[in-house]
Amino acid sequence: MSKYLILLGAPGAGKGTQAEILFKEFGLAHISSGDLFRENISKQTPLGTLAKSYMDKGELVPDDVTIQMVMERITRPDCAKGVVFDGFPRTVTQAQALKAAFGKKRKKIDGVLLVAVRDELLVERLTARWICPLCGSVYNVLSNPPKTAGKCDKDEAALGQRDDDKPETVKRRLNVYHTQTAPLIDFYRAAKLLHQVDGEQKIENVQQAIVKIVKSLRPGVRRDRPQKPKRNRDNARSRTNRGRSTRSAKAKSSTGRNNRRA
Ligand code: ADP
Ligand code: ADP
Numbered sequence: 001m002s003k004y005l006i007l008l009g010a011p012g013a014g015k016g017t018q019a020e021i022l023f024k025e026f027g028l029a030h031i032s033s034g035d036l037f038r039e040n041i042s043k044q045t046p047l048g049t050l051a052k053s054y055m056d057k058g059e060l061v062p063d064d065v066t067i068q069m070v071m072e073r074i075t076r077p078d079c080a081k082g083v084v085f086d087g088f089p090r091t092v093t094q095a096q097a098l099k100a101a102f103g104k105k106r107k108k109i110d111g112v113l114l115v116a117v118r119d120e121l122l123v124e125r126l127t128a129r130w131i132c133p134l135c136g137s138v139y140n141v142l143s144n145p146p147k148t149a150g151k152c153d154k155d156e157a158a159l160g161q162r163d164d165d166k167p168e169t170v171k172r173r174l175n176v177y178h179t180q181t182a183p184l185i186d187f188y189r190a191a192k193l194l195h196q197v198d199g200e201q202k203i204e205n206v207q208q209a210i211v212k213i214v215k216s217l218r219p220g221v222r223r224d225r226p227q228k229p230k231r232n233r234d235n236a237r238s239r240t241n242r243g244r245s246t247r248s249a250k251a252k253s254s255t256g257r258n259n260r261r262a
Contacts, residue, residue, distance in 0.1 A: 002082040009115035012122040019086040029078040033088040058172030112188040115199035130159040
């Protein structure tokens with residue numbers, strides 16, 4: 001099932017956790033802009049050095065470099081089967097860049113899942129978050145502990161905490177979320193793509209809610225297409241003709257879509 005989804009939500013809402021589940025459930029490529037930056041930091045690339053200077057302060061990395069990095073990532077072959085974006089877009093400028101890039105490829109975003117969690121819970125979650133430095137698996141000492149304390153279930157590597165999960169940086173990140181990212185809620189609501197999920201439930205229940213929404217999304221319908229002109233109900237002959245041409249246009253467009261998604 002080829003789907004292009006965005007997980008929207010504050011730091012700690014559970015985007016990464018749910019993106020991993022969508023990766024396993026639907027085979028969607030998981031694109032986390034935060035993970036891409038952390039990869040660059042660990043490889044000590046110039047982009048990593050630049051990103052770190054913003055991440056350490058809890059601020060957003062500038063749009064131009066972030067957009068360029070994600071645009072390069074979506075050209076990789078694994079994205080042909082669909083993508084779940086986690087942490088991108090985070091500004092309206094990024095959302096517009098993604099829309100333009102998808103428009104050029106004649107693809108569309110199928111749905112935006114807003115994982116809603118109150119700020120007071122987010123601070124608690126992030127300060128209890130532990131990550132595997134090797135595979136990126138996410139744990140929580142309170143709500144989602146590893147089987148053996150301090151070790152990754154998958155590769156037994158010693159778990160660590162992120163530098164930016166310190167309480168003072170978390171507060172700054174939440175502030176940044178409310179000022180710079182939350183406007184995307186209205187952006188995607190206006191595009192009729194927004195679906196809100198209660199992110200305060202248990203991980204499994206959030207997962208069930210998301211999977212239900214994803215399964216209900218109709219693939220291949222471009223919602224941003226202009227509306228067809230209304231049919232003239234007074235002219236039966238002209239309605240019949242238009243009906244025929246609409247069907248043939250649909251047949252052509254569906255063939256094109258199948259080719260694009262293949
Ligand atoms: P979280 O999952 O906790 O929200 P991320 O791993 O997504 O955190 O992001 C960590 C940091 O990486 C952010 O605080 C920000 O500095 C930077 N970052 C990640 N994604 C973006 C983005 N789309 N735009 C700008 N900065 C980003
Ligand atoms: P995000 O990517 O949005 O920053 P994460 O997926 O990394 O969020 O989750 C943040 C922390 O909260 C992690 O420690 C994770 O194990 C935990 N967590 C995720 N979803 C839930 C949930 N529904 N209930 C409780 N804890 C959760």
